[in-house]
Amino acid sequence: MTEKARTRYAPSPTGRPHIGNIRTAVFSYLLAKHTGGDFLLRIEDTDRKRYVEGSLEAIEDSLRWLGLDWDEGPGIGGPYEPYLQSERLELYLKYATQLVAEGKAYYSYDRERTEEERKAAEKNPQVSLSFSRRWRESTEEERQAAIADGIKPVIRFKVPLEGVTTVPDIVVNPPIVQNSSLSDLVLLKSDGFPTYHLAHIVDDHLMKITHVIRGQEWLPSAALHVLLYQALGWEMPVMVHPPVILNPPGVKGKLSKRESAVYVGQYRELGYLPEALLNYLVLLGWSYDDKTELFSKEELVEKFDLNRIQPTPAKYSVEKLDWLNAYYINHKLTREEFAQRSLPFLAEAGLITQDEVADLGERLGFIVRVCGLVKDKVKILSEVPGEIDFMFKPASELEYPAQDLVGKNESKAATAKILAASIDYLAKLPDEKFTTAGIAEGLSQLSADLELKNRGLLFWPVRIAMCGRKNSPDASAMIETYGREAALDHLRVACEKLG
């Protein structure tokens, strides 16, 4: 085992966490725990204009839901508090002015660029470069004039004009960039807040972060960060730049909310299991071997290896996630767990009350059996209510055409006979035989006794009578779940429908 790693997830509070973003948190968490180290949460709230109320809570909820517990962070504290960058302003000021004193940074009396100027600068790097260096070699008179004009300066980093910088990285080949192509980045804004570039380096250093895991969109500016570490005389953490997640096949660009659900919270609301989402997210860009792809959180912690992160961006596809989720529901969850997790969705649909979500009391057994009817059928939890709502209604409220009962039987009259026979049979079936298996066996025998061509001719109308729809769970299982009285009611109503 390698040395203990200290990693962090450092989102800015600009809204709900995006799954592409949270995936870097997953990798960070796994690395930390794999090495027996710490995973921290730090909030990068250095842009006051983009702050969104409630973001911190959304971030914390998402991490907790996925089971990514952090060892240090806002609220819980830690040896390097505070973990909110807005509360660490004097630190950034200190290092920025230190760099100025050392001649490695300088005050720049810029006016803010207009949208057009920015567009122009994007097209022509020379414009951008010269703009950023406008005050690099300014005279005292120029500075005094700017101050007299009331311009508040920013502090810019004095990037070396010559040489090349490379960024060592675990995932991709080290980018090699000419220093002359780099602009003098802003370290401290005119409002006294640091930029990301300064803040994350100061914090990662002070918080003793060993591995920085962040999206590949940071690769282009990583050379600048290398230079900054050098200027500050600090050792660099290991850099890890996993690829971004792309839109599904056929759609260009990185995963966007137009194309699919992108926020962790949305997946929760749709009824994905956190363990399935976690498993899927990890698989998107990481592999253990050529076969294994089902991993619990514990297995991931044990097996995670940075070197097996794929350098290529992966296209997001909800189909495999759906399969994984269905697999977890079907094979990993017990009936009780499945029912428990379905509760919020049943309440949402009005099938049970909020009080019952907290404590079902005597209804627990019934709910577990009802949910069990569709456990191997649903892909996501939000599908559960729609699949079993009929179980919550009396027979008289089921609406379906009588013709549906007939199925492959020759007539309504013939079907009615079969149902009548089923009623007689089930009414007399001993209690100990009133189980899914017992009922299935009994009704099969009955269909033979009635000399039907196949037992489907009996099961079909019985099943329709139970649920009023053509697609449903197993007929015998529904009968058992209803219990004898309710099941017989359903059959009687069906008989009446047939006239």
Added chain:
RNA sequence: GGCGCAUUCGUCUAGCGGCCUAGGACGCAUCCCUCUCAAGGAUGAGACCAGGGGUUCGAAUCCCCUAUGCGCUACCA
């Protein structure tokens, strides 16, 4: 436009010079099971390893070029 990274079945991937007539999974097709829908079981189609040059006895694996994709190009992160 400039700079950077990447490139194996439709998709996620295994592969780190001979084990590859390229393996697994999702999806798809067919069959089995079957009272419906699922689930489950079996089988199959599907990648001349982006294209072109090298290096080597030998390349999906190393190098170069081209193409394509993605990212960045703010006093945002």
